[in-house]
Amino acid sequence: MSLNSPYLRKPTSVTRVMAEVLLALIPAVAVYAWFFGVGILVQIALATVAAIAFEAGFLKLRGRPIGRSLADLSAVVTAWLIALAFPSIGPWWLVVAGTAFAIVVAKHLYGGLGQNPFNPAMVAYAVMIVAFPALMSQWPGAGRLDASAQLDLIFGGARAVDAITAATPLDALRTGLRAEGSSVNALLQGEGFGLFAGHGWEWIAFAFLIGGLYLLARRIITWHIPVAYLGSLAALATIASIAAPQSYPGPVFSLFSGAAMLGAFFILTDPVSGATTPRGKLIYAAGAALITWIIRHFGAFPDGVAFATLLMNLCVPLIDMKTQPPVFGHKTKN
Amino acid sequence: MLRKLFKFNGGVKPATNKADSTREPIKAVPLPAQLIVPLHQHVGGTPHPLVAPGDVVLKGQRIGAADGNVSSAVHAPTSGRVVAVEPRVMAHTSGLTTLSVVIEPDGEDRWIDCEPISLRAMGADEVRDELRDAGVVGLGGAVFPSHLKLKPAKGGTDTLVINGAECEPFITCDDLLMRERADQIVRGAEIMQQLLQARRVLIGIEDNKPEAVAAMQQAVSARGAGTMEVVAIPTRYPAGGAKQLIRVLTGIEVPHGRRSTDYGVQCFNTGTAYAIADVVDRGRPLVSRIVTVAGNVERPGNYEVLFGTPMDHVAALAGVKPGTDRFIMGGPMMGFRMPAYDVPVVKATNCILVGSPELFPAPAPEMACIRCGECARACPADLQPFELYWHSRAKNFGKAQEYHLFDCIECGCCAYVCPSHIPLVDYYRFSKSEIWARERQKDAADVARDRFEFRNERIEREKREKAEKLAAKTAAGRAAVSTPATDTAAAATPVTGSDSAEDSKKALIAAAMARAKAQREAIAPQNTEALTPDQQAQVTEADARRAALAPADGDAAAQPTEQSAR
Numbered sequence: 001m002s003l004n005s006p007y008l009r010k011p012t013s014v015t016r017v018m019a020e021v022l023l024a025l026i027p028a029v030a031v032y033a034w035f036f037g038v039g040i041l042v043q044i045a046l047a048t049v050a051a052i053a054f055e056a057g058f059l060k061l062r063g064r065p066i067g068r069s070l071a072d073l074s075a076v077v078t079a080w081l082i083a084l085a086f087p088s089i090g091p092w093w094l095v096v097a098g099t100a101f102a103i104v105v106a107k108h109l110y111g112g113l114g115q116n117p118f119n120p121a122m123v124a125y126a127v128m129i130v131a132f133p134a135l136m137s138q139w140p141g142a143g144r145l146d147a148s149a150q151l152d153l154i155f156g157g158a159r160a161v162d163a164i165t166a167a168t169p170l171d172a173l174r175t176g177l178r179a180e181g182s183s184v185n186a187l188l189q190g191e192g193f194g195l196f197a198g199h200g201w202e203w204i205a206f207a208f209l210i211g212g213l214y215l216l217a218r219r220i221i222t223w224h225i226p227v228a229y230l231g232s233l234a235a236l237a238t239i240a241s242i243a244a245p246q247s248y249p250g251p252v253f254s255l256f257s258g259a260a261m262l263g264a265f266f267i268l269t270d271p272v273s274g275a276t277t278p279r280g281k282l283i284y285a286a287g288a289a290l291i292t293w294i295i296r297h298f299g300a301f302p303d304g305v306a307f308a309t310l311l312m313n314l315c316v317p318l319i320d321m322k323t324q325p326p327v328f329g330h331k332t333k334n
Numbered sequence: 335m336l337r338k339l340f341k342f343n344g345g346v347k348p349a350t351n352k353a354d355s356t357r358e359p360i361k362a363v364p365l366p367a368q369l370i371v372p373l374h375q376h377v378g379g380t381p382h383p384l385v386a387p388g389d390v391v392l393k394g395q396r397i398g399a400a401d402g403n404v405s406s407a408v409h410a411p412t413s414g415r416v417v418a419v420e421p422r423v424m425a426h427t428s429g430l431t432t433l434s435v436v437i438e439p440d441g442e443d444r445w446i447d448c449e450p451i452s453l454r455a456m457g458a459d460e461v462r463d464e465l466r467d468a469g470v471v472g473l474g475g476a477v478f479p480s481h482l483k484l485k486p487a488k489g490g491t492d493t494l495v496i497n498g499a500e501c502e503p504f505i506t507c508d509d510l511l512m513r514e515r516a517d518q519i520v521r522g523a524e525i526m527q528q529l530l531q532a533r534r535v536l537i538g539i540e541d542n543k544p545e546a547v548a549a550m551q552q553a554v555s556a557r558g559a560g561t562m563e564v565v566a567i568p569t570r571y572p573a574g575g576a577k578q579l580i581r582v583l584t585g586i587e588v589p590h591g592r593r594s595t596d597y598g599v600q601c602f603n604t605g606t607a608y609a610i611a612d613v614v615d616r617g618r619p620l621v622s623r624i625v626t627v628a629g630n631v632e633r634p635g636n637y638e639v640l641f642g643t644p645m646d647h648v649a650a651l652a653g654v655k656p657g658t659d660r661f662i663m664g665g666p667m668m669g670f671r672m673p674a675y676d677v678p679v680v681k682a683t684n685c686i687l688v689g690s691p692e693l694f695p696a697p698a699p700e701m702a703c704i705r706c707g708e709c710a711r712a713c714p715a716d717l718q719p720f721e722l723y724w725h726s727r728a729k730n731f732g733k734a735q736e737y738h739l740f741d742c743i744e745c746g747c748c749a750y751v752c753p754s755h756i757p758l759v760d761y762y763r764f765s766k767s768e769i770w771a772r773e774r775q776k777d778a779a780d781v782a783r784d785r786f787e788f789r790n791e792r793i794e795r796e797k798r799e800k801a802e803k804l805a806a807k808t809a810a811g812r813a814a815v816s817t818p819a820t821d822t823a824a825a826a827t828p829v830t831g832s833d834s835a836e837d838s839k840k841a842l843i844a845a846a847m848a849r850a851k852a853q854r855e856a857i858a859p860q861n862t863e864a865l866t867p868d869q870q871a872q873v874t875e876a877d878a879r880r881a882a883l884a885p886a887d888g889d890a891a892a893q894p895t896e897q898s899a900r
Contacts, residue, residue, distance in 0.1 A: 004427075004760050006746030007666040007694035008348050008503065012708075012753045014701050068699060114702035114754075222707070271705045277718065320721075327738045328342070328715040329577070329589030 014113075018073035020220045024211035025080055025266065031207040032088070035142045035200035039088035039150040043095050044080055046154075050096045051079035054103040062108065074113050078102050081121035084262060085306065086128070087139045089153045094135055098124035118313045119273045125306040137302060139168045141192065142200035169198025170258045171302045173249060183246040188253070197256035205256040212265025221269040224281035229264040230255055232289030240297075248297065258296070263288070263305035273313045280316075280323035288312045337565050340585040342578045344714040345570040346747045348503050348667070350542060355506045355626050355634035360514055362638055363651060365439045369411055369642030370422050370678040371397065372434045376471040377478045378404035385435060389416045394446040394619050397435050400466050406479040407469045411621040411640035414439040425645075425663055425680045429673030437642065448617035458485075458529055461614075468619035469681075470610055474574075474603030475664060477682045480610065483600055484529045492598035493584055494532040496523050496607055498539040498546060499567060499574030502665025505685040507624040508604045510636045512539065512546035515608060516553035518615075522607030524559060525614050530600055535562040536583045537604075542569040571667060572745040576601045578714055590715075590741040605684075625679055627652040629662075629688035644676040645686050654688055662687040666694060667746040701754040709748035709758060715741045719748035719758050726761040731772070734765050742766075805838040808845035815848055854880075 032040045055075040059066045079099055086095050102120035110116040129136040140150070169192055176187040187193070194202050215221045233254055240248035254260065259267070268274055268288055275284035288308040295304025374380040379401030385391060391410040398408035414437045421431035451464055462481040470480040474497055496519070500508040512519060523535050537554070539547050550564045567573055567582050577588050580599050588594045594601060605623060612618045621640060625648060628634040632653030639648055645661055646654075662669040663683055671689070679686075709719035717738055725734040742762050749758040 004757065004763070005662075005664075005666065005668050005670065006750050006759065007662065007669070007689065008746075008750060009697050009755065010346070010348070010751050012751065013698065013755070014704060014753050017704070017706060017753050065699075068701070072701060074704075112702060114704050222711075271707060276705050276707050276710070276720070324718065324737070325710075325716055327590075327717055327741050328581075329587045329592070329741070330738075 014072045014074070017220055018077050020215065020218050021077050021266065022073065022080060024214045024220075025084070027210050028084070028204050028207035028262070029080075031204050032084070035203065036088055036140045037143075037145055037150050038147045039140060039145075039154060040083065042151065042154055043083040043086060043088050043090070046092055047079035047083040047086075047095050047099045048076055050099040051075040051082075051103055054100050055108075058104060058108040059112075062112070064112065069113065072113065075103060075107075078107070078120045081262075081266060082124050085121060085125045085259060087136060089138060089140045089145065089150055090135055091156065092154050094128060094132060098128045101127050114272055116272055117316070119267060119270050119309050122267060122306040122309045122313075126310055129301060129306070137171070168258065168302050169193055169201055170296055172198075174297070177247060184241075184249050185245075188249070196252045201258075202256040205261040208261035208265055212261065215265060215269075221265065222278070222281065224278055225269045225274065225285040226264040228282040228285035229268055229289050230260065232286040233260060233293060236289065236293045240293075254293070254296075258303035259305040260292070263292070263309065267305060267309055268312075273309075273316065275312075275316050275319045275323070277320055277323040277325055279325070280319040283319050283323065284312050284316065287315065337563070337583075339565070339567060340582050342573075342581045342714050343716050344712045344747060345572060345578075346712050346750050347570055348750065350569070351503045351628070352506050352509065352542065355504070355628045355636060356509055356513075356545075358633075358635050360510050360624055360636045360638055361651070363640070363643060363648055365412060365441060365443070365640075366643050366647040367438070368417070368644075369414075369437045369439065369640060370434050370644065371408060371411060371437065371642035372422070372424050372432045372678065372680060373398040373408050374424075374432050375408060375469075375477060375641070375681045376406045377476065378402075378406065380433070381405055381408050383419050383433065383435060385410075385416045385419065387416055387418050390414070390440075391416060391437060392444055392446045394448065394621055396467065396619070397437075400479075403466070404479060404482065405466070406471050406481075407467045407619070408435075408641075409469055409619045409621050410435075410437055411642050412437065412439045413442050413444040423674055423677055425672060425677045425683060427670035427673065434642075434678070445618070450617045451614045453525065453528065453614065461529060465610065465613060468613040470606065470613060470620050471681050472603055473605030473609060473623055473681060473684070474576075475668075475682055475684055476576075480602070480606055483595075483602070484526060486529075486531045487595040487598060487600070489596075489598055491530040491532040491595070491600055492534070493600075494523065494527050494530055494535045495576075495580055495583055495599060495601040496535060496537040496604055497574060497576065497579055497601055498537055498543075498550065498604045499579050500543070501540060501569070501571045501574035502667055502669075502685070503571070504628040504634075504687055505626050505665050506628075507626045507636050507684050509543045509546050510626075511608060511624050512543070512604055513549045516546075516549040517556070518611045519604050519607045520550065520553040520557050520559060520562065521615065522609070522611035523562060523602075524557070525610055526600075526602060526607060527561070532600070533561065535559070537562065537564045538567050538573075538579050538583050539564065540569040540573055541566040571747065572714055572743070575714065575743055575745060577743070590738075620681065623679075623681065623683070625683055626685040627688070628685065630655045630658050630690040630693050631688050639679045639683070641680055642678045644678055645672065645683075646675040648679060649675075649686050649688055652688075655690070657690040657692060658688050659691055660689040662689050667750070668744065697755045697757070700756050703754050703756060706753060708751045708753060712747040712751045714745060714747060715743055717742060719762075722765070723756060723758055723761050726765040729765075729768070731765055731769050734762075735769065739765055739769075801838050805841050808841050812841075812845055812848060815852055 052075060055070060056066050059069050082098050082102060083095060086098060102124035106118055106120035106123035107116050172192055173187055176182050192199055196202055212226055216223060234251035237251040237254035241250040268285055275281045291308035291311055292304040295301055295307055373383060381398030381401055384399055385397045391397060392413045393410060395410045396407050397410050400407045416435055417438050418436040422434040423429060424432040462484055465481040471477045472480060498508050498512055527535050537550055547564055547566050554562045554564055565583060572578055573582060580594055580601060581587055584599055586597045586599060588597060609620045622638050624636050625639045626636050627649050632655060635652055637648055661672040661675055663672055664670060664685055666687060669687055703720055703723060705720055713719055721737045722734055722739055725737060739762060744759050746759050752758060
């Protein structure tokens with residue numbers, strides 16, 4: 001009643017924004033399940049339940065309205081991203097612990113939604129891969145495990161690692177390249193690789209791209225981060241593959257491997273922890289692409305998206321401060 | 335002719351809701367029982383009343399005279415009797431009162447003798463004075479006295495912009511005015527062009543008003559106004575903001591704190607152009623305006639309303655529906671809720687928006703900002719509203735100013751699009767008012783300090799003057815009582831420092847001693863007739879002591895005397 005203008009509001013909400021993100025993730029989840037089995041669905045379910053439970057618990061501890069904050073769906077988005085970033089045949093407690101860390105430490109200890117300087121899902125990934133490097137590197141091969149085997153692995157079966165898992169294409173490539181006399185082209189002909197990247201993984205990446213384009217069309221994200229990230233990554237890959245074709249894969253492989261597409265459209269675009277100004281977004285994404293590429297080819301981890309995101313999260317305040325767009329009337333000295 | 339249009343960033347497209355109130359022509363309003371005319375209806379000084387209770391006034395009679403040049407006159411909207419000149423609640427969200435003239439209409443609505451103005455016979459300055467005395471102010475909502483804006487700029491005026499954009503949802507008063515009275519608006523624009531000596535006139539109208547565009551185009555060609563052009567601009571709120579419209583039509587971005595005249599552009603609302611033509615061609619001062627009544631009413635429409643008419647009187651004609659919980663003056667994006675239903679229509683009232691909880695529901699609870707940047711994309715001033723929000727929330731006002739808080743035009747686009755339902759504009763209003771309050775405090779402190787320093791200085795000065803005066807006086811006194819003995823002493827003593835504080839102090843002491851001595855000498859011993867021998871002996875002894883002291887006295891007194899003799 002005593003509210004001031006504007007009295008009109010666009011029918012929009014945080015819930016709606018988050019729901020759009022979840023919707024955009026569905027194609028990738030479907031493709032993932034199609035190629036790699038039900039594991040991913042189980043992980044998503046586990047992460048979602050854990051996220052809601054920890055979110056509710058911490059909202060209560062902090063004396064915040066539980067229902068309203070849970071309804072914003074931000075915890076669910078974090079959960080889905082964690083499930084998609086973690087190996088789908090990891091033990092159940094791995095994804096639950098990761099989710100707990102993301103929600104409790106990376107989100108609520110910094111003040112809850114909107115206050116976290118780091119992307120919670122990527123914090124979870126980074127912490128878990130440092131703590132449990134072996135478990136976090138067990139990825140399923142396409143069509144190699146049936147549902148019961150996957151469930152067994154998730155809920156406490158014996159882990160005969162080498163027999164059941166396949167290295168991710170990025171890992172396989174890097175390990176392969178260290179062998180003598182191998183070349184990128186020869187390796188890409190091998191098992192585990194598909195048309196233009198990892199077998200199965202390339203289509204998941206493609207589905208992330210479709211979902212990302214949907215987010216762009218719905219104006220949930222802007223073009224700056226995906227274009228700058230994928231463009232920079234492709235440019236780096238192109239330059240490297242021209243300079244040393246035997247040692248570096250080309251741009252298509254780079255874009256459709258690992259979490260590049262997921263990162264470009266769903267991780268780096270997290271508005272809370274990412275850069276916000278148009279120019280800042282370009283710098284932020286290009287920086288993340290550089291770090292991703294360096295970690296992928298010279299680092300010890302299977303993929304560099306998580307660390308690239310976190311490192312660039314650190315730079316956000318500075319980037320935002322230095323890239324404030326000119327204000328109306330202050331652009332030109334007319 | 336296709337004109338190149340420019341763009342401003344941001345903006346939003348809320349549902350315009352204009353169709354309902356444009357179905358019927360502008361209607362008249364029957365006289366209310368009382369008209370409450372606030373004397374202050376514009377930016378600038380409050381006019382002083384020219385009438386007293388009991389006075390009989392005619393329609394158009396001046397009842398408030400402009401207070402200086404940055405002010406504008408107020409007139410009786412109809413003929414009748416003044417029943418009171420007293421503070422009444424004004425059409426402002428604060429609910430504060432303002433000195434108002436309450437008129438009881440006699441029902442005759444009789445005009446004063448109206449004398450058209452001859453532009454040829456009158457100098458431009460005189461015309462501007464006439465406009466001031468006719469109470470013409472900007473009718474777009476800013477109510478800035480128009481005569482002040484009708485001076486040619488130093489560098490000359492290139493473009494006169496007539497603002498018919500009317501971008502706020504629900505409001506259609508300018509639309510209807512342009513449709514029905516285009517000719518007089520164009521005539522007003524011509525007069526303004528002449529006063530400003532503007533090279534061209536651009537009339538900007540949002541393209542969701544095709545009838546208005548057509549009517550204005552026809553009027554322009556009918557008048558043969560060759561340097562005047564009607565331009566349809568894209569419909570996007572806030573295209574009717576003066577700076578946004580100037581940007582769209584001319585490509586010029588007028589920075590905050592600068593005037594468009596610095597860039598050779600001047601902007602007026604269509605209603606103002608209409609009012610100016612009324613003053614010049616018909617000699618009629620501004621006593622009414624077109625007001626849209628919309629929102630929670632049966633028959634939204636536009637009315638020609640006399641200033642001072644209670645809003646509920648006008649709204650009743652449109653049929654206020656049940657469930658009404660507020661009257662908003664202006665549109666839903668920038669309007670203000672009125673403190674009561676019966677506040678008077680004033681020059682700034684372009685719309686009485688009748689609100690209800692269904693029409694304008696309370697926004698969902700405020701949630702955390704997720705920095706989604708929607709507000710930044712919607713901001714027509716190219717600000718980063720979420721940054722301003724963080725800084726305002728943290729009461730970090732310096733930072734908010736660094737992020738150009740004062741470039742915010744409070745258009746409401748950011749709050750409109752915010753998915754977290756944060757009342758962003760309210761945060762900026764709060765920050766601005768806090769900053770103003772602090773500025774005022776600082777100013778007050780500065781004034782107090784200046785006053786204090788001045789007082790100290792004054793006290794010092796007075797002390798000094800007093801001392802000097804005293805010194806002079808003493809010196810004169812000393813000269814009078816000085817003896818030959820002291821004269822010789824003066825010759826012997828070398829002339830030292832002059833009017834230093836020490837000297838004047840010495841002078842004071844010496845003067846006091848001299849005075850005491852003179853007094854002592856002047857005192858004749860009393861009751862000496864019947865002294866006992868014992869007493870007599872005491873007196874003699876005292877006299878002897880005094881005599882022994884006397885030479886010392888003389889020495890002490892000598893110094894200042896010598897000074898004054900210099």
